[in-house]
Amino acid sequence: xxxxxxxxxxxxxxxxxxxxxxxxxxxxxxxxxxxxxxxxxxxxxxxxxxxxxxxxxxxxxxxxxxxxxxxxxxxxxxxxxxxxxxxxxxxxxxxxxxxxxxxxxxxxxxxxxxxxxxxxxxxxxxxxxxxxxxxxxxxxxxxxxxxxxxxxxxxxxxxxxxxxxxxxxxxxxxxxxxxxxxxxxxxxxxxxxxxxxxxxxxxxxxxxxxxxxxxxxxxxxxxxxxxxxxxxxxxxxxxxxxxxxx
Amino acid sequence: xxxxxxxxxxxxxxxxxxxxxxxxxxxxxxxxxxxxxxxxxxxxxxxxxxxxxxxxxxxxxxxxxxxxxxxxxxxxxxxxxxxxxxxxxxxxxxxxxxxxxxxxxxxxxxxxxxxxxxxxxxxxxxxxxxxxxxxxxxxxxxxxxxxxxxxxxxxxxxxxxxxxxxxxxxxxxxxxxxxxxxxxxxxxxxxxxxxxxxxxxxxxxxxxxxxxxxxxxxxxxxxxxxxxxxxxxxxxxxxxxxxxxxxxxxxxxxxxxxxxxxxxxxxxxxxxxxxxxxxxxxxxxxxxxxxxxxxxxxxxxxxxxxxxxxxxxxxxxxxxxx
Numbered sequence: 001x002x003x004x005x006x007x008x009x010x011x012x013x014x015x016x017x018x019x020x021x022x023x024x025x026x027x028x029x030x031x032x033x034x035x036x037x038x039x040x041x042x043x044x045x046x047x048x049x050x051x052x053x054x055x056x057x058x059x060x061x062x063x064x065x066x067x068x069x070x071x072x073x074x075x076x077x078x079x080x081x082x083x084x085x086x087x088x089x090x091x092x093x094x095x096x097x098x099x100x101x102x103x104x105x106x107x108x109x110x111x112x113x114x115x116x117x118x119x120x121x122x123x124x125x126x127x128x129x130x131x132x133x134x135x136x137x138x139x140x141x142x143x144x145x146x147x148x149x150x151x152x153x154x155x156x157x158x159x160x161x162x163x164x165x166x167x168x169x170x171x172x173x174x175x176x177x178x179x180x181x182x183x184x185x186x187x188x189x190x191x192x193x194x195x196x197x198x199x200x201x202x203x204x205x206x207x208x209x210x211x212x213x214x215x216x217x218x219x220x221x222x223x224x225x226x227x228x229x230x231x232x233x234x235x236x237x238x239x240x241x242x243x244x245x246x
Numbered sequence: 247x248x249x250x251x252x253x254x255x256x257x258x259x260x261x262x263x264x265x266x267x268x269x270x271x272x273x274x275x276x277x278x279x280x281x282x283x284x285x286x287x288x289x290x291x292x293x294x295x296x297x298x299x300x301x302x303x304x305x306x307x308x309x310x311x312x313x314x315x316x317x318x319x320x321x322x323x324x325x326x327x328x329x330x331x332x333x334x335x336x337x338x339x340x341x342x343x344x345x346x347x348x349x350x351x352x353x354x355x356x357x358x359x360x361x362x363x364x365x366x367x368x369x370x371x372x373x374x375x376x377x378x379x380x381x382x383x384x385x386x387x388x389x390x391x392x393x394x395x396x397x398x399x400x401x402x403x404x405x406x407x408x409x410x411x412x413x414x415x416x417x418x419x420x421x422x423x424x425x426x427x428x429x430x431x432x433x434x435x436x437x438x439x440x441x442x443x444x445x446x447x448x449x450x451x452x453x454x455x456x457x458x459x460x461x462x463x464x465x466x467x468x469x470x471x472x473x474x475x476x477x478x479x480x481x482x483x484x485x486x487x488x489x490x491x492x493x494x495x496x497x498x499x500x501x502x503x504x505x506x507x508x509x510x511x512x513x514x515x516x517x518x519x520x521x522x523x524x525x526x527x528x529x530x531x532x533x534x535x536x537x538x539x540x541x542x543x544x545x546x547x548x549x550x551x552x553x554x555x556x557x558x559x560x561x562x563x564x565x566x567x568x
Contacts, residue, residue, distance in 0.1 A: 013500050014519050017385045026386055037501050094354065094361060119500060119523075121381050121388075123363045128351025137433060138318050140348065143494075153436065157495070158313075159343045159448075161440035167318070167433040177501055178494060210360040210397070214389040218380065222531060222547045229552035235532065236564045238548065242530055243452070243509050245476055245565070 001147070001169075003050070003058045004109040005043045006100055006126070007075060008036035008118035009068040019217050026215045035071050037182075038115020042173075044180035045145055046113055047079040053147055057081050061103060063096045065089060069198065076193035077185035083196070088203030091211035093121070095203075097129035102204050104134055109170065111152065116141040116174035124174065131172035139165065140174025248373065249333060250275070251285045253340035253349075254306070256292050262449070264341040264403050266298075270414075271407040272339055273301045279370045285333060289317075289326075289349060292422065299416040306420055311427045313435075317348055320356060321430035327356055329425050336396040337375070342403055343448075350398050360397040362390065368399070368407065375399075383500060383523035402527070403448065404506045447496065450479035453507045455498060455525070457483035459514015459535065459554055463491035468555065469513060472562040481505065483515045499524035513554045517542020534558065 011017070011031040018027050035043070043060065050056040060075040060083040062068055072083045084103060090096045104112065112131075117124030124140075131138030143162070144155035151168045157176075185193070227235045239245075252272045254265040261269070269286075276282045284303050288295075291310040297303070309326045316322050330338070330353070338353060340346040342363070354361035362377050366387055369376045374392035377399065381388045447453065454473040460466060466480075473480045480496060487497035498505055500520035506527030513534045515521060522545055525531065533546035534554050543549050550557050 011382070013523065017382050019386075026382075092360075097355070119383055122383060123361075124347060125351045125354075125361055125363060128348055129355045129361070132320055132352040132355035135320050137431070138348070138352075141344070157344060159345055161438065162495075163435055163439075164437040165433050165435055209395065210362070210393050211391060212381075212388040213391045215381070216387050216389075218385055218387050220526060220545075222545055224544075224549070225547065226549050226551070229550055229557055232550065232557065232560050232564055235548055235550065235561070239509065239530065239532070245452075 001053070001056050001111065002109045003046045003056060003111045003113060004061055004104065005039070005046050005058060005075070005080065006061045006112065006114040006130075007039040007043065007072070008115065008120065009033050009062060009064055009071050010036045010118055010120040013037065013119065017217055019215065024214045025212075026217070033068070033071065035075060036115045036118045038117060038119070038174075038176055040115075040182050041177055041179050042113040042115055042175035043075055043078060043080065044183045045175065047183065048180055049145075049147060050079065059084060059109075061086070061100065063088065063090050063099045063203065072198060073193050074185060076196045076198070077189040078183050079189060081196065083198045085198060085200045086203055087200050088206055090203065091208040093123045093125045094129060095205065095208050097126050097133060098205060099203055100126070100130050101133035103201070104130075111169055112136070112172040113175055114173075116176045127172050127174035134170070134172070137167050137169075137171040138173075139167065139171070141176040142173045143176060143179055145173065145175070145179055248282045248337055249285060249335045250282050250337040250339065251287050251330065251333075251335045253287045253289065253338065253346060255341060255343060255346070256288060256290050256295075259292050259294055261297065262341070263451070264405070264449070266414075267404070267406045268339060268341050268401055269297065269301060270411045271401075271405065271409050274407070274409045275370055276302070281373070282370075285335060286420075289345065294419055295422055296417045296419050298411070298414040299418045300412050300414070304420055305423055307423045307425060309425050309427050311429065316427065316429045316431060317345065317352070318431045318433055320352060322427065323349065323352055323356065324430070325425050325427055327353065330357070338398040340398075340400050341405070342400050346400060350400050354398045357396070360393055360395065362397060363400040365399055365401045365405065380527075383504070384526040385523070402506060404508075404527070441495070445477060445479040447479040447481055447498070447505060448503055450505070451507050452476055452478035452509045452511075453481050453498075453505055453528075454478045454511045454513065455481035455483065455515055456486070456513045457515030457521075458485050459516075460486070460491075465555075466492070468558045468562070472511070472558055472565070475562050475565045478509075478511070483518070483521050512542055512546075513558055515542060516540045517545060
């Protein structure tokens, strides 16, 4: 079985987002980047499956620039067999999805995993777009994943609750916790990752009709009113002014 | 002529608040810009459809299956895709939900329409749609180039576009046109468990959240009592769900659920940046904490510094008296 894990490379969750006044875009140079936390869950589960099942191969794919390679190597250190970087600077979810579809059409995978969303642009759409582009089964957000009877059994969250579903392969899944525990690379993993294959291809299409032309920091100014704990009635009065309590 | 389809969500045959706001916003576009024609769709099974009288639409197209699984393949959307094409629909609006996200992504790929989510604002000029969207989990805003071509736009829960609705007490019932949806999926549901209780976290207008400050899962009674009194959903921080003190589906934050209620009351939550990322879309934030250094305090509208074990029951009592 061939599993492809698609990863996003995003600013660390604790990053403070800033912008130089003269620029149109947020300042990216000071930020620390990480593999998307949801993608990390997906990768961890793929590696668990590989470790507990025979004949499973795990590849990692990222669409982005060369600066992402140390983080791609980290995924190899965690236990992925090889990696693919599709070189370019994509501007939209559709563009990234199309690149993934191109690669999968030429290289056949049974299962494509990724996080339910990337925490930078938060669209949460790429898995759905990829599934549709490839005409694969699709579920998201997936909280449990097991390989069963040539297919998979997944537990998904729905708007109404949770469902456990049996589904045939191939499939594309958007993952979220608690699908697996995050892993930390071992020393041996880090050493072997250096010699693992990291193939680089160029993006097939650099054009996007729909893209961001300006970014700004969102300043929500909160009221910051201190209510003495002896006068909680003031809080209740203030809230009742703004909010309809039934 | 732009044919704009708004996908509406219903709960027990009633239009949800999110859909009502979105419909009001879409209707304001129709009123303010000439050349937009409104169409209504739903992917839910409904037996009647009542909308504000001000909306100039006389029917809704129902493509009705209530289960997430049925939309897990492209083929399951065939009849809907054909209907949208036959009606020359070029723009699709829906409110964020797991189901609408799934359908939006598939329609975008199948129809080759642009796709945008987390919308913060929309202006229409000369047939161009100018969107801005929230990025970096609400920490920043991105402005998109104006697009003239077809697009699918998914609006966050609670989106109003700053439109103050006209009097909506006058309503009308509109005709439902059914289109059949075949279940083209080979997947099988093995087990289903529905969220219990009336108030679902993601939909809730008021949320009471609690964190490690509660000290023990046995202590959640006071939180549930406050939530019950003000008809709120309950939420928790990540450490609390990691410790299995509360169910995972209550976890609000960067890697959990993101909420945007009108009121969020955070009890005993320090306000790690990952938690803030899940709640910064809230209208009003109240923080109850005994630690004046808690990071959450800088992100609150109202702050009560005190022991939550006395503050929360007292607050419940005051709300109860109202």
